[in-house]
Amino acid sequence: MTDHLRQFLGRAGFAFFTALIGAIFALPLVWFLFAPFNSRAELGLAIPEPFSLSNFRQVLENSFAIRALGNSLIQSVGGTLLVALAATLASYALSRSPLPGKRAVTYVLLLFSSVVSGSAAMVPIFLMITRAGIIDTHLSVILVFAGGLLPTAMFILRDFIDGIPRSYEESAMVAGASPVQAFFDVALPVIRPGVVVVVVWAFVNIWGSFLIPFILLRSAEKMPASVAIYSFYSEAGTPIVTLLAAYALLYSLPVVLLYLFVSWKFGFRFFGGIKA
Amino acid sequence: MASVKFENVTKRFGGFTATEGLDFEVGDGEFVCLLGPSGCGKTTTLRMMAGLETPSEGKVWIGERDVTRVHPKDRGISMVFQDYALYPHMALADNIAYPLKVRGQPRPERHAEAQRVADVLQIGHLLDRMPAQISGGQQQRTSLARALVTPSDVYLFDEPLSNLDAKLRLDARGFLNHLQRDMGITAVYVTHDQAEAMALATRIAVMDRGRIVQYAPPLEIYRRPATTFVANFVGNPPMNLIEAEARIEGGQLHLQAPGLHLAPLPVPAALATRAPGRLTLGVRPEHLALAAPGAANRIEGRLFANENMGPETLVTVTRTEGEARLTARIFTDEAPRLSGAVAFGFEARHLHLFDAEGLRVPGDGE
Structure with missing residues (x-):
């Protein structure tokens, strides 16, 4: 007992x-x-x-903060599309082509990417963007994020594509498809779950980042929400809790919606290969 | 329909030579099996026909066309893959109709065509299913349907039955045989299963370490294996090979080995001019029978295993201490309870002789 x-x-x-x-x-x-x-x-x-709902009413009156949500969307969607597109094509090539030293390429890129998106490279990045004449533009933010996130995205996707049998594309080509057709008809749909993972991951990363847009952008009308959230602090630096809370909820909604959409549409499922 | 020709084709992967100096032709309407153990280069050979690998040296012809550097899509071929390679995101109808889609056929027409082929293969009722929702045998037939939906010059098969269980494999094998008879297609079929090759092929190319060792009709391969490798690979169970001491005395060939009692043989013409030394004697399990006492040609040993397979029984004996084993396939009804010493008899005409390099010594009438 x-x-x-x-x-x-x-x-x-x-x-x-x-x-x-x-x-x-x-x-x-x-x-x-x-x-x-x-x-x-x-x-x-x-x-x-x-x-x-009075908090929300007040937040909506802050046009800077509301416009910032739109800016966040532009920068995140732009950066995510660029990362997803480039990473899919690059990792497909890295996985399927017989390029010598392709593994080394991915690892070196991966190593450097942690520097690029980190604060250590902020000064050179700032100088490069200034020289390129695209300082204080959405493009600058999108490009820097794409550069920083691409290697990791390629790493994730290449692993994913390596796990997919080549016989899919080979059978498509034997059936009469060009390599491009085989990629879009057969390879891409099978890779799609991996691309979705990269899309969600890249979007969340850019959406929540503060430092890069803070440094690369000047004009108030281009700031993303991650920066604009500081407009709900008083001059003395203390947060106005009521408005901050309401804005934070608005700020988090797109990410939640993205997760819900992806989970509804794709269910974070993977098509495995088919084997008897 | 078209023929396929390999001209001195060598394929190297880095330092590894997958095939070396392949020189052979698959005639129009032939069903050729590439047979060999894993790693012998048979799949590489098939992939070079498909254009999925490019030869390091040599040329590949399909019909009158040099296709050595032609892309797979322009070769006029169909192929069935070992893992079937069914597209997991497409329903069966779209999987089967994919080659037609690529050729720009409108959807209703290509689906009608897919239905027609699927009906022949008895999967017509499954066309709206996804590949993951059907059985292995049905997946196999779907991949076959996709290969057959367009008329091709050559059909390639890469071990298409190896993922099926034994019963399904027999069904599918019979079906492929019927298909070949029915349609008279030109086909090249890769397998490591000698029974599959014997059953399907009009000619078999036995491959070993990147080379074709023998290229002949199935019965020729069975009756006159060119080397000990072929003898050992074809047949179930494989041919018994016995190392024997050979000498020529009084115009006759005498062979000596532990447990072997063999009346002197006439000297084969090929051995008349040189001293034979060591020879390898081959005799198939189905040509051995339990010997009557004192039979002129017999092999003796001690019982090692007695496997009843239903109508037939495999009796294995050891001729000497150790590994020198010998298997006989005899009708179960004729098999008494065996134990201890066992003797097998055989007819001299069923003997195969191979020289020290393992090459066949041609006998009389060959």
Whole structure:
């Protein structure tokens, strides 16, 4: 009997402990959902009383912050499309072609990319972008992000494509398809789940980045939301919690929507190869 | 329909030579099997026909055309892959109709054509399924249907049955045989299964280490294997090979080996001018029978294994201590309870002789 009791107490203790950890992690999220609808929100957790949209009304009046959401969209979508397109083509070539030293190329790129997107290379990047005459443009942000994210994206995708049998494209070519047709008809649909992973990953990365747009952009009308969120701080540097909460919720929506869309449309599923 | 010709084709991958100096022709309407163990270069040979590999040296011809550097899509071929290579995102109808889609046929027409071929292969009711939703045998037939949906000069098969279980494989083999008889297609078929090659081929090319060792009709390969390698590869179980000491005495060939009692043979013309030394004696398991006591030609040994296969029984004996084994295939009804010493008898006309290099010594009437 004591054995049973000990087992029960052990399990109960474990359940309590995990519930506690879960609660600790859930609290900020609950705040994140409640605070925007509370016109007197503070850093403490409180149930909105009354439930109000006044925070959002005020945020919407801040045209700089709202335009920034549009800028974030331009930069993230632009960067993501560039990364996805270039990474798919590059990793397909790296996986399928008999280029000597192609593994080394990917690894060296991967190594440098952590430097490029990191803050260590900020000064040279700034100088390059200035010389190129595209400072303070969306293009500069898109290009720098694409450069920084591409190697990792290529690395992920090349691994994915390596795992797909060549016989798919080979059978398409024997059936009469040109290499380009074989790529679009057969290879790309099979690779698509990997591309989707890269798209989500790149989008989230660019959407949440602060440093690069902060350094490369000057004019207020081009700043993305990650920078504009600082307009909800007072002159003294203290956050205006009510507005910050409402804006943060708006800011996170596109990413949530992207996840929901991808999960609905593709389900993060993989088509495996078919083998008897 | 067209013939295929290889002219001195060598393929190297880095330092590894996959095929060396291949020189052979597949006639119009022939069904040729490339047979050999894994790594012998048979799949590489097939892929060079398909254009999926380019020869390092030599030329490949299809019909009157030098296709050595022609892209697969322009070769007028169809191919069935070992893993079937069915496109997982397309329904069966689209999979089968893909070669037609590439040729720009409108959807209704190509689907009608896919339906026609699928009906012949008895998968017509599955056309709206996805490849992952059908069985292995059905996948195999789908890939076959995709290869047959367009008329091609040459049909290539890369071990298409090796992923099927034994029963399905027999069904599919019979079906392919029927298809070949029905349509008279030119086909090249890669396999490591000698029974498959025997059943399907009009000619078999036995390959070993990148070379063709023998290229002949199945029965010729079975009756007159060119080398000990072919003798050992074709036949189930393979031919028994016995190392023997040979000498010519009084115009007759005497062969000696442990357990072997053999009446002197007439000297083959090829051995008349040189001292034979060591020879390898070959005799197929199905040509051995339990010997009557005192039979002139017999091999003796001790029972090692006795495997009942239903109508037939495989009896294996060891001639000497160690590995020198010998297997006989005899009718179960004629097999008594065996134990201890066993003797097999055979007729001299069923013997094969190979010289020290493993090459066949031609016998009388060859």
